[in-house]
Amino acid sequence: DAKTTQPPSMDCAEGRAANLPCNHSTISGNEYVYWYRQIHSQGPQYIIHGLKNNETNEMASLIITEDRKSSTLILPHATLRDTAVYYCIVSRKYNFNKFYFGSGTKLNVKP
Amino acid sequence: GAGVSQSPSNKVTEKGKDVELRCDPISGHTALYWYRQRLGQGLEFLIYFQGNSAPDKSGLPSDRFSAERTGESVSTLTIQRTQQEDSAVYLCASSFTGEADTEAFFGQGTRLTVV
Numbered sequence: 001d002a003k004t005t006q007p008p009s010m011d012c013a014e015g016r017a018a019n020l021p022c023n024h025s026t027i028s029g030n031e032y033v034y035w036y037r038q039i040h041s042q043g044p045q046y047i048i049h050g051l052k053n054n055e056t057n058e059m060a061s062l063i064i065t066e067d068r069k070s071s072t073l074i075l076p077h078a079t080l081r082d083t084a085v086y087y088c089i090v091s092r093k094y095n096f097n098k099f100y101f102g103s104g105t106k107l108n109v110k111p
Numbered sequence: 112g113a114g115v116s117q118s119p120s121n122k123v124t125e126k127g128k129d130v131e132l133r134c135d136p137i138s139g140h141t142a143l144y145w146y147r148q149r150l151g152q153g154l155e156f157l158i159y160f161q162g163n164s165a166p167d168k169s170g171l172p173s174d175r176f177s178a179e180r181t182g183e184s185v186s187t188l189t190i191q192r193t194q195q196e197d198s199a200v201y202l203c204a205s206s207f208t209g210e211a212d213t214e215a216f217f218g219q220g221t222r223l224t225v226v
Contacts, residue, residue: 034214043115043202043217044154087153096144096206096215101154 018075022088115218136205
């Protein structure tokens with residue numbers, strides 16, 4: 001499965017949009033982009049996933065570039081509770097046993 | 112239950128002792144996964160159960176690690192002759208498999224400290 005590259009950390013002001021980038025230049029045609037987050041001392045939490053089209057749910061939006069080599073997770077109005085490590089994972093569907101959780105991006109939401 | 116449940120939440124054990132970690136998946140989930148997370152690092156896949164198929168053990172780091180699952184219910188991860196390097200949070204996740212969109216749901220983990 002393809003690996004991903006994320007910045008180690010980002011800051012965001014409370015109430016503003018948080019845009020978390022992810023590069024996955026070696027993604028294959030049947031691989032999805034998944035986003036999970038891990039709040040301190042908790043298990044990872046699913047956020048969103050997509051294949052080619054942009055996706056939106058109650059938590060976030062996922063923007064995938066046309067060539068699918070990168071994507072951006074958008075938290076439209078970040079709150080202090082969104083402070084967490086965000087993992088971008090590329091994998092075939094249902095291949096959770098092949099999920100590669102790298103170091104992720106530590107998002108710090110500041111008042 | 113409503114989510115994936117793991118027990119104990121914390122375990123301190125002496126080097127050389129055996130430990131058992133338990134995972135109760137979400138009812139109806141056919142797939143179950145174990146991961147390990149060392150301090151400040153990402154998750155490492157350990158083992159995967161899917162229904163009655165042979166488990167994918169490709170992530171187990173040594174023969175001291177083993178896991179069992181009966182049907183689509185509880186799973187137990189056993190670490191024999193624990194070493195200090197085994198200290199980590201052990202996370203369990205479960206999911207449906209099939210044609211519908213799905214995701215993996217994680218438990219809160221068991222924090223294992225080997226002293």
